[in-house]
Amino acid sequence: MVTALAAAVLxxxxxxxxxxxxxxxxxxxxxxxxxxxxLPEPLDAFLGRVGRRLVSLWRTSPEGGxxxxxxxATPEEARVGVRLRFIGxxxxxxxxxxxEETMNHRNELRKQRGRLPRFYYLVSFAGACRMRWExxxxxxxxxx
Amino acid sequence: MTKQTELVLRELLRNPTRAQYGLxxxxxxxxxxxxxxPILARLERxxxxxxxxxxxxxxxxxxxPRPRRRYYRFTTDGAEQARVALALALxxxxxxxxxxxxxxxxxxxxx
Numbered sequence: 040m041v042t043a044l045a046a047a048v049l050x051x052x053x054x055x056x057x058x059x060x061x062x063x064x065x066x067x068x069x070x071x072x073x074x075x076x077x078l079p080e081p082l083d084a085f086l087g088r089v090g091r092r093l094v095s096l097w098r099t100s101p102e103g104g105x106x107x108x109x110x111x112a113t114p115e116e117a118r119v120g121v122r123l124r125f126i127g128x129x130x131x132x133x134x135x136x137x138x139e140e141t142m143n144h145r146n147e148l149r150k151q152r153g154r155l156p157r158f159y160y161l162v163s164f165a166g167a168c169r170m171r172w173e174x175x176x177x178x179x180x181x182x183x
Numbered sequence: 184m185t186k187q188t189e190l191v192l193r194e195l196l197r198n199p200t201r202a203q204y205g206l207x208x209x210x211x212x213x214x215x216x217x218x219x220x221p222i223l224a225r226l227e228r229x230x231x232x233x234x235x236x237x238x239x240x241x242x243x244x245x246x247x248p249r250p251r252r253r254y255y256r257f258t259t260d261g262a263e264q265a266r267v268a269l270a271l272a273l274x275x276x277x278x279x280x281x282x283x284x285x286x287x288x289x290x291x292x293x294x
Contacts, residue, residue, distance in 0.1 A: 136253075137220050143250040144206045144216040162217035169221045177228070 045125060052089040055082075092128070119145070122160045129167040131174035137167075184272045187214055188222050192265045195232075195257065202256035204237075223255055231261040231268075 078086075123145075127138040141163050148155055156162075190212040195203065209219040226232040234255045242251045257265065 134224060137224070139250075140205055140253050141216050141220070143252070144209070146250065147206055156215055159215060159217070162215045163220075164217070166217035166220045170224055173221065173225065 048089070049093075052086070052093070055086060126160065126164050126167045129164065129171055131171045133174070134170055137170070184268060185222075187212070187218055188225070189269060189272060190214070191219065191222050191226070192231075192269055195255070196262065196265060196269075199257050199262040202235075202254035204252040204254050206252075208255065227255075229264075230258055231264050232256065233258050233261075 123138060123142055126141065127135060130137055145155065145159065148159075191208060191214075194208055194211045205216065205219055205223060208223075209216055212219075223232060223234070227234060232255050234253055237252045237254055239251065242249055
């Protein structure tokens, strides 16, 4: 499900970026820059966030690591990194440290059993979403 | 209170003064990290539990060295709150499910 959601977000972003690229090709740079400036603010912010997320995901990939002069991550490490970052993105701001705990639990479980329980990442993702929801629905936050 | 929260509280009440780390709690009640974390966060917000990272000397000195652990323990009156909450949950359950004749009714946690 996490992969499907990520794929859907990437697909929508790619479609938007493709539309922009076509606009650049057809109308030229100057008019495209004007068009980008006229984008609604929420859409502009969304594209900015997607761009930053893509860059951070790319940095966890083996190619990204090499580019930054760091030792290249194995494909398995890169996959785990992407999943954990995705889960971390959904944790509420005050609870980001729980990502470290999730990662440590994952590593300990791998060491003890050799494999993770079924749907480990999916359950962690659901837990992160639940924490975010509870933090958002907290009456104290709404009063503040 | 959910069944999972009850399980976590019962596990912690086995030894209310001892701090336990998340993975150990999860393994004791057979729940995954993703289920345990929101429960622990909720109990912390309710003031029943408090958490802290272990002393760096402990995890660095352990053989083999391991990542630091986050420990959870009851606050000063957290254990009492937990017992009351469990007793209330038990009372609610027994009210909604009448005990069949000839069976033994469950008793609240008192330790």
